[in-house]
Amino acid sequence: MVFYFKARPDAGDYTIFMGLDKFENEELIKYGFPEDVWFHVDKMSSAHVYLRLHRGQSFDDISEGVLEDCAQLVKANSIQGNKVNNVDVVYTPWSNLKKTASMDVGQVGFHNSNMVRTIRVEKRVNEIVNRLNKTKVERTPDLRAEREAVNAAERAERKQHLREKKKREEIDRLEKERQSEMRSYKGLMVTDKMTSNKDIASSNKSLQELEDDFM
Numbered sequence: 312m313v314f315y316f317k318a319r320p321d322a323g324d325y326t327i328f329m330g331l332d333k334f335e336n337e338e339l340i341k342y343g344f345p346e347d348v349w350f351h352v353d354k355m356s357s358a359h360v361y362l363r364l365h366r367g368q369s370f371d372d373i374s375e376g377v378l379e380d381c382a383q384l385v386k387a388n389s390i391q392g393n394k395v396n397n398v399d400v401v402y403t404p405w406s407n408l409k410k411t412a413s414m415d416v417g418q419v420g421f422h423n424s425n426m427v428r429t430i431r432v433e434k435r436v437n438e439i440v441n442r443l444n445k446t447k448v449e450r451t452p453d454l455r456a457e458r459e460a461v462n463a464a465e466r467a468e469r470k471q472h473l474r475e476k477k478k479r480e481e482i483d484r485l486e487k488e489r490q491s492e493m494r495s496y497k498g499l500m501v502t503d504k505m506t507s508n509k510d511i512a513s514s515n516k517s518l519q520e521l522e523d524d525f526m
């Protein structure tokens with residue numbers, strides 16, 4: 312089971328979610344989206360909380376209000392962290408999570424420690440936690456199917472972009488050929504390079520002389 316929450320409305324339409332236990336945390340780690348940002352209490356046991364950003368956003372785009380929502384939710388769902396003040400919450404893009412065979416279920420590391428940020432939570436703010444809990448929805452999603460559907464949609468989008476690119480390239484090629492033909496035609500039709508029948512008649516040259524000039 313996965314729990315879904317809505318971040319503060321004034322920040323935009325953002326979904327926050329977390330797994331019921333370490334086994335669902337494992338699934339969330341495995342089938343996350345590129346837009347997901349992972350949150351966890353530093354050096355303490357806690358829920359794995361995720362924020363799903365909008366497509367094209369990075370974790371540098373998270374507003375202070377949404378960061379506070381995520382950090383408060385993580386703290387509230389940490390047995391130890393919920394009891395103490397001045398708790399550090401770490402967060403990083405889902406793509407930076409590292410899972411090795413030697414790790415326990417639900418355990419995770421990082422590919423790049425420089426991609427990990429920290430936010431200090433001085434104390435639990437019940438107003439925030441209660442507001443988030445009022446939006447709480449429980450679902451049992453097929454995370455693998457959701458991930459595969461996104462992959463299929465991304466593949467279809469890439470193919471469509473490739474078709475459009477090839478079409479634009481073909482149109483550009485045909486236009487260049489047309490422009491080249493036009494320039495060649497204009498070169499042949501330059502007035503001072505043409506000879507009219509009147510010019511021939513006024514030259515007083517015989518047909519044989521004109522033929523000799525041409526040869």
